[in-house]
Amino acid sequence: MNPHQIKLLELLKSNDKIVAMLAPSFAIDFPHPQIVGMLKKLGFEMVTELTFGARMVNYWYVEYIKQNPDQKMYIASPCPIVVSMIENKYPELKQYLIPYASPMYAMSKIVKKKYPDYKIVFISPCQAKRLLEAPKYPEFIDLVVTFKELKEVLDIQNIKAEDFTEPEYPFDSFVTEINKIYPISGGLAQTARIKSLFKPEEICITEGVENNIKILDELAAGNSPYRFIDILNCPGGCIGGPDIINQDLDIEEKKNRILAYRDKSIADQKDAVEGKKEFVLDIDFKAKL
Numbered sequence: 293m294n295p296h297q298i299k300l301l302e303l304l305k306s307n308d309k310i311v312a313m314l315a316p317s318f319a320i321d322f323p324h325p326q327i328v329g330m331l332k333k334l335g336f337e338m339v340t341e342l343t344f345g346a347r348m349v350n351y352w353y354v355e356y357i358k359q360n361p362d363q364k365m366y367i368a369s370p371c372p373i374v375v376s377m378i379e380n381k382y383p384e385l386k387q388y389l390i391p392y393a394s395p396m397y398a399m400s401k402i403v404k405k406k407y408p409d410y411k412i413v414f415i416s417p418c419q420a421k422r423l424l425e426a427p428k429y430p431e432f433i434d435l436v437v438t439f440k441e442l443k444e445v446l447d448i449q450n451i452k453a454e455d456f457t458e459p460e461y462p463f464d465s466f467v468t469e470i471n472k473i474y475p476i477s478g479g480l481a482q483t484a485r486i487k488s489l490f491k492p493e494e495i496c497i498t499e500g501v502e503n504n505i506k507i508l509d510e511l512a513a514g515n516s517p518y519r520f521i522d523i524l525n526c527p528g529g530c531i532g533g534p535d536i537i538n539q540d541l542d543i544e545e546k547k548n549r550i551l552a553y554r555d556k557s558i559a560d561q562k563d564a565v566e567g568k569k570e571f572v573l574d575i576d577f578k579a580k581l
């Protein structure tokens with residue numbers, strides 16, 4: 293086991309109460325709803341997903357755009373690699389990053405408001421969240437483990453999906469929503485209904501390093517028609533994250549797994565207690581850029 297896996301087991305064995313926050317791309321690698329039961333068996337007191345955090349990020353993105361209508365362009369990315377690339381290689385574009393949190397940070401603040409005594413473990417499709425983003429928020433994120441690392445720990449503890457035979461293992465999350473498509477490239481723009489704010493030719497949805505460099509070069513050179521840029525580092529978005537276990541699946545199959553999970557959740561509406569925007573409007577969701 294690596295140090296992150298050891299720390300996870302130590303946390304779960306301690307007297308602290310621990311929340312698991314699952315990135316929604318989990319649906320590519322782990323069966324739902326069994327994963328919720330598996331995490332509770334592992335020792336998590338609560339298991340939540342990032343849906344409500346993503347919803348609030350969208351809310352503040354749209355508010356920011358409305359309050360700053362004359363800004364030349366708006367770059368929206370919950371991806372720490374993209375943010376780091378802009379900060380280091382395109383500093384002239386940093387002023388256009390919308391200064392609001394990623395769903396991970398937003399959801400951790402929501403969880404801490406409601407459950408201030410809990411520690412938070414984020415379960416991630418990439419190590420970038422651990423290396424580049426979580427260190428900015430040590431008071432909110434106690435540990436990041438990847439899907440691959442979690443699977444190994446579940447295997448070591450002999451926790452298997454087939455042993456979870458109940459029809460439901462409900463999330464302790466706050467809302468069930470369309471935001472479960474956030475890890476798919478364009479999911480942010482779609483769920484924030486960005487089309488209602490910009491002309492189609494002003495919206496750019498991009499993913500993958502090569503595509504992103506081309507777009508960012510054009511934006512930096514000032515010869516781009518785009519005003520809203522939804523940008524993620526990995527191929528296809530976070531569904532192409534390097535620490536997703538099922539790397540052999542193609543992008544379409546990964547998308548289909550997320551869409552099936554989204555559709556099932558919308559259909560059964562049983563996996564969450566509905567969150568209320570009013571409950572978290574006092575939270576400052578600004579990011580540390």
Ligand code: SF4
Pocket residue numbers: 370371372373374417418419420421524525526529530531532533534
């Ligand atoms: S999975 Fe890829 S696109 Fe998503 S946050 Fe991690 S590095 Fe960025």
